[in-house]
Each structure stands twice: as C-alpha cells, then as structure tokens.
Amino acid sequence: MASTEAYITGLGQSEVGVRLPRHPLLLTVDAVREALDDAGLTLGQIDGVFTYPGKMNGYTAFSPVSSDDLIEVLGIKSKWHLGAMEQPAQLSAIAAAAMAVKQGLVRHAICFRTVYEAGGMADPGTYMSGMKQDTVTGPSQWTSPFWATSAACWTAQYAARHMHRYGMTREQLGQIAINASKNAMRNPRARAITREALTLDKYMSARMISSPLCLYDCDRFTDASTVVIVSAGDALDEVTTTPVRIAAMAGSVDRYSWDQVEWFAAYETGADLWKRTDYTAEDVDTVQFYDGFAFLPITWLEGLGFCEKGEGGRFIEGGSRIALDGELPMNTFGGQLGAGRLHGFGFAHEAVNQLRGTATGRQVAGDPKLAVATSGGGPMAAALLLARD
Amino acid sequence: MNPPRPRPKLDQENTAFWTGGREGRLNIVKCGDCGEFTHPPRLLCRHCQSENVAPHAVAGTGVIDSFTVNHQPWARDLEVPYVIARVKLDGAPGVYLTTNIVHCPVEAVDFEDKVRVVFEEQDGIFYPLFERIA
Ligand SMILES: [Zn+2]
Numbered sequence: 238m239a240s241t242e243a244y245i246t247g248l249g250q251s252e253v254g255v256r257l258p259r260h261p262l263l264l265t266v267d268a269v270r271e272a273l274d275d276a277g278l279t280l281g282q283i284d285g286v287f288t289y290p291g292k293m294n295g296y297t298a299f300s301p302v303s304s305d306d307l308i309e310v311l312g313i314k315s316k317w318h319l320g321a322m323e324q325p326a327q328l329s330a331i332a333a334a335a336m337a338v339k340q341g342l343v344r345h346a347i348c349f350r351t352v353y354e355a356g357g358m359a360d361p362g363t364y365m366s367g368m369k370q371d372t373v374t375g376p377s378q379w380t381s382p383f384w385a386t387s388a389a390c391w392t393a394q395y396a397a398r399h400m401h402r403y404g405m406t407r408e409q410l411g412q413i414a415i416n417a418s419k420n421a422m423r424n425p426r427a428r429a430i431t432r433e434a435l436t437l438d439k440y441m442s443a444r445m446i447s448s449p450l451c452l453y454d455c456d457r458f459t460d461a462s463t464v465v466i467v468s469a470g471d472a473l474d475e476v477t478t479t480p481v482r483i484a485a486m487a488g489s490v491d492r493y494s495w496d497q498v499e500w501f502a503a504y505e506t507g508a509d510l511w512k513r514t515d516y517t518a519e520d521v522d523t524v525q526f527y528d529g530f531a532f533l534p535i536t537w538l539e540g541l542g543f544c545e546k547g548e549g550g551r552f553i554e555g556g557s558r559i560a561l562d563g564e565l566p567m568n569t570f571g572g573q574l575g576a577g578r579l580h581g582f583g584f585a586h587e588a589v590n591q592l593r594g595t596a597t598g599r600q601v602a603g604d605p606k607l608a609v610a611t612s613g614g615g616p617m618a619a620a621l622l623l624a625r626d
Numbered sequence: 627m628n629p630p631r632p633r634p635k636l637d638q639e640n641t642a643f644w645t646g647g648r649e650g651r652l653n654i655v656k657c658g659d660c661g662e663f664t665h666p667p668r669l670l671c672r673h674c675q676s677e678n679v680a681p682h683a684v685a686g687t688g689v690i691d692s693f694t695v696n697h698q699p700w701a702r703d704l705e706v707p708y709v710i711a712r713v714k715l716d717g718a719p720g721v722y723l724t725t726n727i728v729h730c731p732v733e734a735v736d737f738e739d740k741v742r743v744v745f746e747e748q749d750g751i752f753y754p755l756f757e758r759i760a
Pocket residue numbers: 657658659660661662671672673674675676
C-alpha cells in the first residue's frame with residue numbers, strides 16, 4: 238500500500254496563564270476540543286495520540302497528562318500512541334505522528350504538550366515531588382552538585398563562549414527578547430505573560446540569572462495545553478481547514494551530556510533538514526525558533542544557514558530583520574519568552590497559523606507559504622519544515 | 627552558610643570519580659585498549675566499546691573552556707554569585723567537567739584560565755572543584 242504525506246490540519250490551545258486553577262487534564266481537553274472544531278473532525282475520527290514526554294514520576298508539573306490519560310477520558314479508539322522523553326526534543330511527538338501517518342498506521346492523530354509548571358509551583362506537594370530529592374542520579378549528578386541546577390546555567394556557558402569567540406554582544410542578544418515581547422503584545426493568548434514591550438534599557442539593566450543570561454533571556458513557567466492534529470494526505474477530504482504539509486523533518490542528539498558537546502544539536506539538525514527537501518533557507522517566509530533561552534534562536538539561525546556560524550548576533554543587530562515586518566519574521570506569537578513556556582509546541586502552532594493566514598493581528602504580510610518550527614537546540618533538537626502548497 | 631551540595635548516588639559506574647579525592651585522585655575512565663577516555667564514566671569504552679576500562683588518575687589540571695557567573699539562588703540559603711565553569715581537562719582529550727571555580731573573586735575568572743582541582747569533602751563524597759593557578 239502506498240504511503241502518504243503528513244499534514245497539520247487542526248490547531249487548539251487552552252487558556253495560557255500563570256497559576257491557572259483549571260486542572261491540566263481539563264486544559265488539555267479544552268485544547269483538543271478547539272483543535273477538533275478547527276479541523277472539522279470528531280473524536281471518532283481520531284485514531285492516534287502522540288505527546289512529549291508523557292508521564293514523568295516526580296515531575297508531574299513538567300508533564301501532567303499522558304497519552305493514556307487522553308485515550309481513557311476521551312474514549313479514543315487509538316491505533317498508535319506514544320509519549321516518551323527519549324526522543325529528539327518536543328516536536329518529535331509531531332514527527333512521530335507524521336511517521337505513523339506516512340506508514341498508514343493512523344489517519345488523524347492528536348499531538349499535544351501540556352505544561353503546568355506555574356500551577357505546580359503553587360502546589361509543589363502534588364506536582365513537584367522530584368525537586369525535593371537531595372540525592373541526584375543520572376545526568377544531573379554531573380551538574381547539580383556544583384549548583385548548576387538549571388538549564389539556564391548550562392546554556393549560559395555556550396552563550397558566553399559564543400560572545401567570547403565571535404563577539405556577540407548583550408545588546409544583540411537582547412533583540413530576541415525585545416522582539417518576543419513586541420509580538421506577544423499582538424497575541425491575545427500571551428496577555429497573561431507579557432503586558433508591555435521590553436526596551437533595550439530595561440533589558441540591559443535586568444538582574445542577571447546566569448551570565449550572560451538575564452531575567453528576560455529565560456522563559457517563564459506557564460500553565461497551558463497546545464494541540465496539533467496531524468492527518469494523512471489521503472484523509473484530507475474529511476477536514477475543513479487549509480492543510481499545511483510537513484515538507485521535511487529532522488532531529489538529532491550527539492550526547493545527552495550537555496557539558497560534553499562542542500556544539501548544540503541545532504547545527505546538526507538544521508543541516509539535516511535541508512538535505513531532505515528541495516527548499517532552501519532562502520525560501521522560508523517565517524521562523525518559529527525554540528527560545529527557552531534567548532541564545533537558542535541564535536544557534537538555530539546559524540544551524541539552519543540563515544547566516545554563517547558565529548554571525549547570529551550580527552544578523553539580529555537592531556532587531557529589524559526578525560521583526561514582524563522584517564525579512565525573516567521570528568517568533569511572531571511571542572515565542573516562549575513572550576507568550577510563556579509552552580515548551581516546544583507553540584512554535585508549530587504559530588507556524589501553521591501564519592501559513593494559513595489566520596494569525597489575526599500579527600499576520601506576516603505577503604502570503605507566507607513556507608515556515609520552519611523548531612524545538613530544543615541544546616544537546617538534542619528537532620525541526621519541522623512546513624509548507625502550504 | 628551554604629546548604630549541603632546535592633549528593634550523587636554512588637554506583638558501580640561513578641564511585642571511583644566521586645570518592646577518588648580521598649586519595650587526592652581525579653579519576654576519569656580510560657580504555658586499556660584504545661587509550662581514549664570516557665566521561666561520564668561507563669562500564670565500557672564509548673570509543674571502541676571495549677570493557678577493558680578502568681579509572682585513571684589524571685593530572686587534575688585544565689583550562690576554563692567556558693563559564694558563567696550564576697546569580698540565581700537555586701536552593702534556599704545558597705550564597706551567590708558563584709562561578710560555574712566547563713573545564714577542559716589536561717591529559718584526557720575530549721573530557722570536560724562542570725565544576726565551580728573557587729578561592730577567587732568571580733570577576734577574576736576568565737576564558738582559558740589555567741586551573742587545578744581541589745576537593746571538597748561532604749559525607750564521603752569528594753567534589754572536584756577548581757582554583758586558578760596563579
Ligand atoms: Zn576504547
């Protein structure tokens with residue numbers, strides 16, 4: 238039997254907030270309902286469920302809802318489902334659904350990422366039990382004993398090295414956060430996270446978290462669920478939206494040990510993406526780059542070949558190139574820095590909105606047809622090239 | 627007064643690393659067949675997959691490949707700022723250690739600084755920290 242192409246056909250998102258009282262399972266169902274309505278599909282037509290990373294004991298706030306939970310409460314007759322941390326970054330859940338679609342295993346798959354990290358901080362006993370351990374095992378044993386507890390401390394060392402080797406400045410890096418805040422203000426779902434645009438002065442005088450990363454270089458814990466429906470090319474007559482084709486996918490991990498890698502996985506992943514398509518970086522109309530920390534979009538810009546390695550800081554100098562009306566509009570929904578730590582899925586969600594022309598109030602001009610969405614970028618990364626044919 | 631450092635759970639793979647400081651040794655797993663180093667420590671060589679591996683005391687010196695001055699107290703009562711660095715070890719090609727640079731002001735730390743290990747003991751774990759070589 239012939240394989241088919243994979244398309245994104247439905248988008249859904251719950252309310253996005255900080256310490257939302259609504260249970261994360263219900264937030265997820267909110268997002269599923271919106272995505273089904275959007276696609277014109279019913280639950281009975283869904284036969285696959287994919288998430289990242291699935292249930293994690295002790296870190297419930299990080300991943301409070303499993304694919305099993307959703308299959309159970311929604312009565313989904315699933316033919317393939319998956320929730321796993323050991324994949325190349327968050328968007329791998331969408332890539333896995335696309336692979337299942339291409340193989341004919343499923344026709345319409347719900348892909349979701351639910352986070353409850355702000356709510357979890359308010360109720361640590363229920364959601365954050367893993368944080369209380371004073372004995373460390375696995376990869377964190379090589380960092381936590383030195384109080385390098387956060388990925389901020391790990392990413393900061395690569396950002397500092399980039400500045401040292403290539404001359405990137407804090408003023409340049411700050412454009413990532415400034416652009417994110419400007420775009421977030423045009424996105425109703427980001428209003429709980431960003432209420433005013435960041436200025437360069439405010440950025441430069443913000444308190445340092447882990448040099449050179451300041452407060453505004455780090456995304457914020459958020460409560461939300463984001464859903465993307467992936468459908469088979471031979472099932473598109475069942476959906477009512479403009480389908481967006483997954484034109485290419487790439488992911489990589491060199492070593493999981495953050496401190497042993499020379500370069501972030503965004504470089505390998507970015508190079509691989511272009512090997513799998515006839516499109517080139519020059520064809521791209523908008524980029525949605527994972528920005529858990531402001532340095533990561535720099536590595537994606539360089540890794541995907543929008544500029545040479547080491548030139549990312551100079552590429553975004555002044556911020557006009559990556560602005561909504563610039564030559565390469567970046568993170569038009571606000572990214573994670575401006576719209577909250579949706580943890581990877583916000584990027585695919587926004588890329589599809591832009592390609593459909595439904596990014597109300599923040600739509601990229603000129604009828605965009607090609608977008609890149611990425612996730613991760615540290616030791617592991619995943620990227621999707623999305624096209625409206 | 628800083629809180630106790632998070633404590634690694636000792637096992638077959640990591641004990642030589644976390645307790646070597648008792649004898650003043652910074653132990654990194656080395657392969658008896660190909661001579662390459664494997665860190666984090668594993669029970670086989672990550673270069674040739676040989677099981678003929680053993681902890682090997684390296685010189686305990688290196689250079690700062692990169693560093694960050696951390697200002698965020700990630701634990702209650704943790705004194706800030708402090709320096710987290712990625713140290714490229716001498717004599718163990720390809721091996722980096724995440725560590726703290728101690729015994730100097732945070733402003734004094736820079737890229738390519740030469741450093742040497744000093745161990746800080748806490749309940750039988752010997753944490754390898756580094757100080758600048760004057
Ligand atoms: Zn070997």
